[in-house]
Amino acid sequence: xxxxxxxxxxxxxxxxxxxxxxxxxxxxxxxxxxxxxxxxxxxxxxxxxxxxxxxxxxxxxxxxxxxxxxxxxxxxxxxxxxxxxxxxxxxxxxxxxxxxxxxxxxxxxxxxxxxxxxxxxxxxxxxxxxxxxxxxxxxxxxxxxxxxxxxxxxxxxxxxxxxxxxxxxxxxxxxxxxxxxxxxxxxxxxxxxxxxxxxxxxxxxxxxxxxxxxxxxxxxxxxxxxxxxxxxxxxxxxxxxxxxxxxxxx
Amino acid sequence: xxxxxxxxxxxxxxxxxxxxxxxxxxxxxxxxxxxxxxxxxxxxxxxxxxxxxxxxxxxxxxxxxxxxxxxxxxxxxxxxxxxxxxxxxxxxxxxxxxxxxxxxxxxxxxxxxxxxxxxxxxxxxxxxxxxxxxxxxxxxxxxxxxxxxxxxxxxxxxxxxxxxxxxxxxxxxxxxxxxxxxxxxxxxxxxxxxxxxxxxxxxxxxxxxxxxxxxxxxxxxxxxxxxxxxxxxxxxxxxxxxxxxxxxxxxxxxxxxxxxxxx
Ligand SMILES: Nc1ncnc2c1ncn2[C@@H]1O[C@H](COP(=O)(O)OP(=O)(O)O)[C@@H](O)[C@H]1O
Ligand SMILES: [Mg+2]
Numbered sequence: 001x002x003x004x005x006x007x008x009x010x011x012x013x014x015x016x017x018x019x020x021x022x023x024x025x026x027x028x029x030x031x032x033x034x035x036x037x038x039x040x041x042x043x044x045x046x047x048x049x050x051x052x053x054x055x056x057x058x059x060x061x062x063x064x065x066x067x068x069x070x071x072x073x074x075x076x077x078x079x080x081x082x083x084x085x086x087x088x089x090x091x092x093x094x095x096x097x098x099x100x101x102x103x104x105x106x107x108x109x110x111x112x113x114x115x116x117x118x119x120x121x122x123x124x125x126x127x128x129x130x131x132x133x134x135x136x137x138x139x140x141x142x143x144x145x146x147x148x149x150x151x152x153x154x155x156x157x158x159x160x161x162x163x164x165x166x167x168x169x170x171x172x173x174x175x176x177x178x179x180x181x182x183x184x185x186x187x188x189x190x191x192x193x194x195x196x197x198x199x200x201x202x203x204x205x206x207x208x209x210x211x212x213x214x215x216x217x218x219x220x221x222x223x224x225x226x227x228x229x230x231x232x233x234x235x236x237x238x239x240x241x242x243x244x245x246x247x248x249x250x
Numbered sequence: 251x252x253x254x255x256x257x258x259x260x261x262x263x264x265x266x267x268x269x270x271x272x273x274x275x276x277x278x279x280x281x282x283x284x285x286x287x288x289x290x291x292x293x294x295x296x297x298x299x300x301x302x303x304x305x306x307x308x309x310x311x312x313x314x315x316x317x318x319x320x321x322x323x324x325x326x327x328x329x330x331x332x333x334x335x336x337x338x339x340x341x342x343x344x345x346x347x348x349x350x351x352x353x354x355x356x357x358x359x360x361x362x363x364x365x366x367x368x369x370x371x372x373x374x375x376x377x378x379x380x381x382x383x384x385x386x387x388x389x390x391x392x393x394x395x396x397x398x399x400x401x402x403x404x405x406x407x408x409x410x411x412x413x414x415x416x417x418x419x420x421x422x423x424x425x426x427x428x429x430x431x432x433x434x435x436x437x438x439x440x441x442x443x444x445x446x447x448x449x450x451x452x453x454x455x456x457x458x459x460x461x462x463x464x465x466x467x468x469x470x471x472x473x474x475x476x477x478x479x480x481x482x483x484x485x486x487x488x489x490x491x492x493x494x495x496x497x498x499x500x501x502x503x504x505x506x507x508x509x510x511x512x513x
């Protein structure tokens with residue numbers, strides 16, 4: 001299993017977030033170590049997406065901090081663009097750039113952010129499009145692809161930036177059931193290749209079989225965080241047990 | 251020259267023969283002002299729309315926040331004023347205002363360009379802003395999430411989609427401008443309407459001349475409308491794409507209609 005002393009890539013410290021009076025995250029504390037695959041589970045509205053979005057500053061946290069290799073991401077002189085380039089994000093709704101082909105989607109960030117040459121960017125993009133099995137669709141526009149294909153291109157787009165860690169926000173929730181498998185297969189493949197991943201998911205099979213650690217959230221707080229064995233066979237908290245009973249029943 | 255007993259078509263024929271080149275020159279001026287005005291107006295609209303769509307929070311720094319608020323208010327006033335007054339009045343105020351207040355005698359044609367551009371800019375600013383807002387926010391989030399700056403995300407992802415969405419409105423504005431440049435005759439710009447009025451006045455044959463004039467306007471707007479529709483289709487790109495050939499898979503072409511997926 002993963003070395004528990006491996007370097008912490010991202011640390012979330014006492015993070016809180018409110019929208020107006022509505023407190024969505026409260027004192028959230030956890031970290032992701034190099035090579036770890038961590039999943040976040042919890043019912044809808046428990047703050048999972050907000051947590052991920054706070055981690056790359058798509059939302060501004062109201063309190064606490066996020067450390068990247070020990071440095072606060074909101075500190076003076078912190079290069080937010082480079083940080084975001086190294087912390088990839090895969091969205092539930094894919095969010096592929098609608099005005100670009102699959103290849104261009106994977107190339108544009110490399111050229112604009114990492115300042116790679118077109119040739120280098122295209123080679124890298126092709127490598128990852130191959131990896132997700134989308135290399136034959138390089139010239140397709142997003143509207144011509146199925147949901148599963150779009151999500152695989154979105155994963156290739158994130159990988160093309162050679163990230164330290166990838167954040168996934170319910171990557172299979174917007175997919176038709178028959179397409180969930182192809183995306184999960186890609187994610188399993190990435191996990192076994194040693195990529196550091198933080199995955200918000202409702203796929204309990206994935207959390208149990210692929211992840212090193214499972215974080216259960218409810219009402220904006222982390223209720224329990226443990227290995228999949230403990231969470232799925234013998235959770236400490238009654239709320240975790242209730243949630244799992246409810247979700248595994250369906 | 252036809253005389254008092256001559257019929258409608260004799261006069262029309264006469265005007266086409268004698269004033270044909272002049273009409274064409276007038277039409278050329280009309281098209282030129284309309285096209286330049288639309289393009290410059292679009293550039294103004296892009297700038298203003300961009301500034302008005304920019305996110306701005308107090309915590310980004312007080313100086314920046316206040317500056318942006320002031321600039322936005324000024325732009326808002328500009329848009330309101332130019333959308334709430336007729337272009338014919340704007341033409342008078344700007345042309346004679348420059349002369350009497352600043353003692354600048356603008357050349358008539360230049361004044362025409364300026365007036366149509368500023369007027370179009372006011373309309374297109376709102377259209378551009380609407381176009382920006384019509385793009386799914388997820389598009390910009392994805393761009394920011396791979397590390398693009400706000401400006402890069404707008405330039406590479408949001409604006410291309412916004413512009414595609416407002417292209418029909420842009421074309422519409424061009425067509426409106428072809429027709430509305432006629433008001434510039436009040437400041438003696440020698441566009442199609444001005445030329446027609448002069449020709450008609452010389453012979454007191456208003457119906458005959460303006461019959462020809464309306465035909466010319468119609469041909470211009472009709473042609474431009476068709477041209478723009480064709481351009482829009484072309485900009486959407488081919489609805490099919492070639493499957494990238496690999497060793498095992500030869501190059502094949504999948505055909506799909508727009509909006510449909512190909513598995
Ligand atoms: N931009 C926002 N403005 C106000 N409330 C929000 C916003 N985004 C999320 N919320 C609220 O925060 C809570 C948590 O949302 P979210 O993080 O999306 O939960 P999850 O991803 O676990 O389903 C919900 O109650 C939601 O309504
Ligand atoms: Mg969510």
